[in-house]
Amino acid sequence: MAMRGVDVQVAASKLNRLSHPGLPTTFATMDKQTKGTRKDRAAVKADEVTVDLIAFVVAVNDNEPCVLTIGQADTLPSGPFALEHRSLQSGLRGWVEQQTGHPLGYIEQLYTFADRDRIGSGRRQRAISISYLALTRKEQASGSPKCGWRSWYEYFPWEDHRSGTPPMLLDVLRPRLIEWANSVGDAAMRRERRQRAAMAFGFDDRHWNEELTLQRYELVYEAGLVQEAGSGRDTTRASLVPSKPMVADHRRIVATGIARLRSKIKYRPVVFELMPQSFTLLQLQRTVEALAGRLINKPNFRRLIEQQELVEETGETSVDTGGRPARLYRFRHAVLDETPIVGTKLPVARG
Amino acid sequence: MAMRGVDVQVAASKLNRLSHPGLPTTFATMDKQTKGTRKDRAAVKADEVTVDLIAFVVAVNDNEPCVLTIGQADTLPSGPFALEHRSLQSGLRGWVEQQTGHPLGYIEQLYTFADRDRIGSGRRQRAISISYLALTRKEQASGSPKCGWRSWYEYFPWEDHRSGTPPMLLDVLRPRLIEWANSVGDAAMRRERRQRAAMAFGFDDRHWNEELTLQRYELVYEAGLVQEAGSGRDTTRASLVPSKPMVADHRRIVATGIARLRSKIKYRPVVFELMPQSFTLLQLQRTVEALAGRLINKPNFRRLIEQQELVEETGETSVDTGGRPARLYRFRHAVLDETPIVGTKLPVARG
DNA sequence: TCCCTTATAGTCAAACGGATTATAATTGGA
DNA sequence: TCCAATTATAATCCGTTTGACTATAAGGGA
Numbered sequence: 001m002a003m004r005g006v007d008v009q010v011a012a013s014k015l016n017r018l019s020h021p022g023l024p025t026t027f028a029t030m031d032k033q034t035k036g037t038r039k040d041r042a043a044v045k046a047d048e049v050t051v052d053l054i055a056f057v058v059a060v061n062d063n064e065p066c067v068l069t070i071g072q073a074d075t076l077p078s079g080p081f082a083l084e085h086r087s088l089q090s091g092l093r094g095w096v097e098q099q100t101g102h103p104l105g106y107i108e109q110l111y112t113f114a115d116r117d118r119i120g121s122g123r124r125q126r127a128i129s130i131s132y133l134a135l136t137r138k139e140q141a142s143g144s145p146k147c148g149w150r151s152w153y154e155y156f157p158w159e160d161h162r163s164g165t166p167p168m169l170l171d172v173l174r175p176r177l178i179e180w181a182n183s184v185g186d187a188a189m190r191r192e193r194r195q196r197a198a199m200a201f202g203f204d205d206r207h208w209n210e211e212l213t214l215q216r217y218e219l220v221y222e223a224g225l226v227q228e229a230g231s232g233r234d235t236t237r238a239s240l241v242p243s244k245p246m247v248a249d250h251r252r253i254v255a256t257g258i259a260r261l262r263s264k265i266k267y268r269p270v271v272f273e274l275m276p277q278s279f280t281l282l283q284l285q286r287t288v289e290a291l292a293g294r295l296i297n298k299p300n301f302r303r304l305i306e307q308q309e310l311v312e313e314t315g316e317t318s319v320d321t322g323g324r325p326a327r328l329y330r331f332r333h334a335v336l337d338e339t340p341i342v343g344t345k346l347p348v349a350r351g
Numbered sequence: 352m353a354m355r356g357v358d359v360q361v362a363a364s365k366l367n368r369l370s371h372p373g374l375p376t377t378f379a380t381m382d383k384q385t386k387g388t389r390k391d392r393a394a395v396k397a398d399e400v401t402v403d404l405i406a407f408v409v410a411v412n413d414n415e416p417c418v419l420t421i422g423q424a425d426t427l428p429s430g431p432f433a434l435e436h437r438s439l440q441s442g443l444r445g446w447v448e449q450q451t452g453h454p455l456g457y458i459e460q461l462y463t464f465a466d467r468d469r470i471g472s473g474r475r476q477r478a479i480s481i482s483y484l485a486l487t488r489k490e491q492a493s494g495s496p497k498c499g500w501r502s503w504y505e506y507f508p509w510e511d512h513r514s515g516t517p518p519m520l521l522d523v524l525r526p527r528l529i530e531w532a533n534s535v536g537d538a539a540m541r542r543e544r545r546q547r548a549a550m551a552f553g554f555d556d557r558h559w560n561e562e563l564t565l566q567r568y569e570l571v572y573e574a575g576l577v578q579e580a581g582s583g584r585d586t587t588r589a590s591l592v593p594s595k596p597m598v599a600d601h602r603r604i605v606a607t608g609i610a611r612l613r614s615k616i617k618y619r620p621v622v623f624e625l626m627p628q629s630f631t632l633l634q635l636q637r638t639v640e641a642l643a644g645r646l647i648n649k650p651n652f653r654r655l656i657e658q659q660e661l662v663e664e665t666g667e668t669s670v671d672t673g674g675r676p677a678r679l680y681r682f683r684h685a686v687l688d689e690t691p692i693v694g695t696k697l698p699v700a701r702g
Numbered sequence: 703t704c705c706c707t708t709a710t711a712g713t714c715a716a717a718c719g720g721a722t723t724a725t726a727a728t729t730g731g732a
Numbered sequence: 733t734c735c736a737a738t739t740a741t742a743a744t745c746c747g748t749t750t751g752a753c754t755a756t757a758a759g760g761g762a
Contacts, residue, residue, distance in 0.1 A: 049401065051402070051479055088465045112439070112481050113439075126432070126434065128432075130479075192688075281740085281741095297721070299742085300719070302742095322728085322738055322739065323727075323740070324729090324738075324739050324741085325727070337543075338550070632710095648751070648752070650712085650751095650754095651750070658749095674707035674709065674759060675707075675757065675758040676758070677708075677709055677710090678710090
């Protein structure tokens with residue numbers, strides 16, 4: 001944990017971000033951080049701070065998980081938190097609707113970052129970014145001028161394991177990461193880097209864990225294998241791994257959101273925010289698979305859905321399946337008023 | 352979900368907080384929220400915003416989970432995020448160490464709130480609060496002047512189920528909540544309120560779920576059964592439930608932190624941040640029980656710890672157990688470099 | 703010594719989870 | 733028309749996990 005904390009810290013500072021949603025820091029980083037911050041509370045005047053709201057909006061179309069972007073560049077919808085906003089959430093909703101014409105449904109706060117000493121209009125100022133995850137359906141798009149949906153796997157090609165392990169993971173990423181690990185002098189640190197890479201990407205007979213999206217992004221970023229638009233980094237060598245960059249640190253926010261979503265679908269029925277009113281069980285499964293980036297065992301998935309009583313039949317059937325017609329289901333909204341499904345992992349004493 | 356979202360929103364607005372870590376809002380609240388927030392991005396100037404860092408610091412002493420407070424009032428350590436802070440985390444560490452003399456180890460961001468139109472020095476300004484959860488050990492306290500540890504169950508007496516269901520839950524809370532539910536005219540809303548209360552508190556043969564701490568606090572707050580210091584609320588009637596108030600919305604932050612911690616101990620080995628170097632398995636169990644607020648089955652707990660290989664024997668034994676001496680264990684830090692334990696709940700296809 | 707306390711090791715049955723097989727109902731083409 | 737391909741749906745099998753419980757070991761104190 002200690003060493004992990006240090007390395008995440010290093011990675012983060014390269015991104016000019018010192019707060020990060022990844023693994024928390026611990027004692028190892030404490031000494032350095034606490035120095036130079038002692039000041040009397042009254043003596044600290046309210047410095048210039050701007051607060052930005054930034055949205056990672058997700059929809060699934062044709063079994064492809066998509067992120068809503070604006071402009072020609074790959075940019076997430078965002079805007080400053082202003083006085084007329086009634087709340088953080090309403091401010092975010094306003095910006096997204098204005099920039100994309102897309103009304104938001106489910107919203108969940110992701111993480112708050114602090115930019116480091118952004119120079120604004122002559123004097124130093126801090127920028128705070130509060131990021132949100134939003135789930136919606138594509139058809140609700142009112143076709144706004146300059147916004148679009150892009151598969152999030154364009155930005156994270158190594159995250160899609162639905163057709164097996166992507167070739168580029170073993171052919172490109174692995175050798176580059178090993179090279180990066182070996183490029184450091186200290187033997188212990190070399191081993192530690194290799195182990196981190198192996199754990200995050202499932203090398204060396206380890207299992208692929210789809211929830212480690214953020215750790216993987218931080219790793220490839222730290223290794224200089226990806227480059228973001230507008231960053232002054234000098235990684236112009238051809239050692240970059242093929243993937244689409246985003247503006248500033250938006251790709252990091254997307255990675256945070258993917259990780260959160262992949263974790264959340266396992267204990268909360270949030271998938272249905274992405275589904276149409278009625279759907280077949282296979283459509284539901286394909287949507288989950290799109291998010292998780294891996295295939296799911298069909299009979300077991302159906303059993304899981306049924307025994308949790310998440311859905312109910314509409315009585316109708318879908319014909320456009322290509323084979324036997326499938327029953328159509330709808331989400332049982334009543335489950336939200338019943339016992340919330342949370343993961344218990346402690347041997348609690350019942351009664 | 353829709354109705355839930357609405358109600359949480361109401362509860363939040365009473366607290367003068369419109370962002371909340373509880374259940375996310377969904378379509379039901381959308382229309383109201385999006386109104387009046389349309390404005391051109393360039394036209395919005397950077398308004399006055401202050402950013403506060405606020406810490407919920409936890410330690411467990413004598414099997415009692417404690418929160419670190421400052422001053423005579425029940426206040427969490429906090430301070431403004433300032434230019435000289437290298438990051439959000441380092442700013443927080445600085446404030447806590449300065450105000451309490453206590454260095455922090457494990458830190459994790461909790462949630463970001465937005466205060467509503469706080470009036471500061473004549474003109475309107477917004478206040479943003481970024482809250483953190485910190486885990487530490489009490490012995491590291493250098494005995495700072497005016498800070499102290501208090502059991503968090505003083506603020507949430509209904510949360511401690513280690514000695515069975517607290518009497519006040521059924522004797523006081525339940526009738527008051529039913530009364531609150533019945534005080535509304537609409538029959539459907541009455542039923543909805545009763546159901547919410549039953550779900551959160553485990554009434555009517557439902558199981559107690561220790562992770563719903565925040566929902567429970569929001570419920571008793573919304574029902575006017577608790578009152579915070581400095582709030583202008585008029586709930587001065589004797590209908591208050593016996594519990595200790597905190598300053599402003601600090602109790603809500605603590606509730607958020609307790610919920611997060613109770614959830615996290617189930618899938619990440621964070622308990623050890625609260626343990627001394629070496630400990631017996633029963634001490635470890637008692638610490639988890641203190642956090643979870645409920646008893647754990649002893650043999651099963653030991654089996655769980657052992658099969659996950661979280662600890663290793665130190666070789667020594669503890670004598671002050673009152674019975675047969677117990678082996679002493681220490682945390683296996685290596686597990687953090689091994690496959691991270693995350694809760695899989697999807698029937699993924701292996702291989 | 704007896705009794706109390708706690709530690710530690712084991713058992714047992716039910717539930718869960720992953721994998722597989724079997725059967726049903728449709729479409730499209732030979 | 734009949735067969736092949738495709739998808740839906742039901743059912744089974746079995747090893748693992750999990751909750752509840754029992755039994756034995758090892759210390760202290762009256």
